[in-house]
């Protein structure tokens with residue numbers, strides 16, 4: 001009767017085994033290309049905690065708009081002081097937006113990499129699983145039913161691998177293989193967690209950027225309201241015109257001093273440039289609307305005919321400003337009238353000037369080529385809306401930018 005029982009048992013197990021193999025869908029086993037190491041586990045744990053830290057520091061870097069507004073309130077009596085203070089805030093917020101933009105693209109890349117790592121770990125896990133399955137089949141065929149019995153008792157393959165007391169019953173080779181499988185499973189869990197954390201940090205960065213953009217707009221509106229109310233307040237039109245003329249005079253004096261510096265060229269920064277007569281690159285890609293052209297025009301707030309020494313290109317805050325031509329940066333600075341501005345020497349007495357920027361990306365003395373991203377559009381200095389004021393100077397005087405633009 002013992003013999004009969006044994007035969008029954010073998011038949012039942014045999015049927016179950018065939019069902020199991022069909023269910024597991026036998027695939028070609030590829031030797032796993034990389035083992036899961038302690039380092040890769042550690043790296044994932046670090047990634048998770050870094051993503052959390054990054055999210056916390058994002059939250060604490062938020063601009064306190066109410067505080068900024070309160071600080072500005074006290075300087076309203078002195079317009080120049082007010083402009084330089086609000087410009088500093090505008091520059092600061094734009095810098096945050098730029099940093100967030102970089103952080104967002106880094107995060108997106110990191111998420112791509114982590115997704116690939118997850119796929120890789122899952123592939124390794126599948127191979128390890130397939131190898132163990134083959135191992136069980138091999139043992140079974142050689143009459144060792146212990147693994148198979150464990151499998152039946154556990155209910156599933158995964159449960160079997162999770163039961164520590166079974167591990168002791170395995171050979172050291174199988175124990176090692178099983179440990180590798182468990183490590184891979186742990187790495188997969190951590191990688192999935194890392195992905196969740198990275199995505200949460202990405203969302204936070206995106207939300208932050210949106211709210212900083214709203215802050216920037218609120219500050220710009222306040223500035224433009226303040227500037228127009230001051231202009232309207234000046235009852236004496238002559239005084240307003242004189243103030244405007246003084247501003248332009250101061251601006252031109254600053255530009256002329258820079259040109260003198262280039263002529264002297266003590267540091268030999270500029271002598272290598274010779275303008276070859278080529279046409280300029282459009283300085284504000286995709287934005288071609290001229291909100292104010294070069295030449296005599298009615299001044300928008302003063303309502304008198306005035307010379308406008310460049311072209312104004314209307315573009316949203318943060319839009320890229322490109323160097324119009326090869327040259328060396330003569331100035332990347334701040335001035336109460338021009339705001340954050342850049343001046344580039346192209347040689348043979350030719351210069352380009354970019355005003356009212358929200359951020360500057362180049363430094364004085366730096367070489368640039370046509371199309372180098374040098375700054376971002378803003379509304380710093382005497383400006384009431386986001387635009388690029390683009391001026392061209394030849395031999396010490398402004399000329400029409402249209403001579404150089406297609």
Ligand SMILES: [Zn+2]
Nearest residue numbers: 310311312389
């Ligand atoms: Zn202008």
